[in-house]
Amino acid sequence: MHRVGSDQGLSPRRGAGKYEKVLPPSGRRNCSTRSDQTRHALNPSPPNPLGGGGAVEVVGVDVPGVVRRGGEARLGCRWGGGGGRLYSLKWYLDDKEFFRYLPEETPSLLSRPLPGVNVDRERSTGEVVVLLGVGVGAGGRYKCEVVGAPPTFHTADKSATLTVLHVPETGPVIYGARHEYHPGELARLTCISPRAVPPPRLQWYINDRLAPPEYTSGLNTSKTSSDGLVESRLGLRFTVGAQHFQGGQLKLRCAATIPGLYHKTRQYSVGDGPAQLNVPVMESRDSAALAGDFMLMREAAPLIKA
Structure with a gap:
């Protein structure tokens, strides 16, 4: 099953004001032309590290199971197929899009602010998205959606849940x-x-x-x-x-x-x-006892993989 990768007015060419441009890790701001070096900086991993042809698929989504409020969360999306070519890779939180990677567009990385979600623009590449200063609003179900290259625009996605904790230090x-x-x-x-x-x-x-x-x-x-x-x-x-x-x-x-x-x-x-x-x-x-309990919880379930 597939669908055409329409963005309904949310592509970089239409409605670009709804997104914020994400600079490559090198900090270069002149992105009007894309060299191979710049393309590699924006997406340091190979286009399809898992290889294979056929329809594009999401092999797995890596999301921390538990994160303390104010901490950092690293999201990962592993995909394959499609002959190693993508039209887009997008991230959603509870079905609200907040990050997209379009390898053939300029700029190729765009983010949209959501409550509690603060994308680290220097370290996010599309396949990897880093969240800083995680707020309570960042808790929920994260979905990675990939759309294959034309003309088929095959679509696939997978999801995993992140829980944000804020443990008080005082009593009732x-x-x-x-x-x-x-x-x-x-x-x-x-x-x-x-x-x-x-x-x-x-x-x-x-x-x-x-x-x-x-x-x-x-x-x-x-x-x-x-x-x-x-x-x-x-x-x-x-x-x-x-x-x-x-x-x-x-x-x-x-x-x-x-x-x-x-x-x-x-x-x-x-x-x-x-x-x-x-x-x-x-x-x-x-608080020391609480920190120890939290670490035990993290060790028991450090990462949710879907």
Whole structure:
């Protein structure tokens, strides 16, 4: 199955203002004529490193499985067939085109900005695209599409998913706690996590026991900021009884967790002595531990290949 490689007004000759010219690694700006040396600078790899004739095909797409927000991501597209000739090679994020390589056009490399996607123009060649300062918006499904040379314009593509992480360094915060509670009074508290991606899961504990579901039912919400980070909120509502006091104290604790990456808690205690609010407990983990968990995750799945 194939389709004609029409760009619907998005080619370099039409609508060029929607794209940004990508300079060759040498930094040369005079691209009105293309010598063999310039062509090699723009595409240092052979036109078809895998060889073979027939219809063009995408052999594989290499995408990092997990990248920290603000980090670097290197995307690779391996193709073959088509007699080693291409009309175009394009990159999409969730079906939105952001980079194209047209070997017979001038300029041959063009990029279009997307939220969170910042192409390194010096190191991107088409078959390889390097993203710098990855934002939350860069997470999603990346597709490499190749279109063979005329007259057939055979088309093929493959995709792989990239996940962007932002792990906070601080713990959750408790709001609404009172200095003292008496049996029969209504306790209404809210736990708010730091902004993160993916959002932390929140849980309430009463005297080191998980709060009954009816105490938190319908009180789980989230808020997404303009930069894509998510703040989680979980309320706790119950009528205080004598059974909630153990040794004269009532302990209320909120835990925020991103499995394998992040676990911090905040505790509020009220009883015979002065009330204690927002006191970190022993199971909170420092940034060094988080970094170690992240590296283990990277080692387990360093690269997604499709």
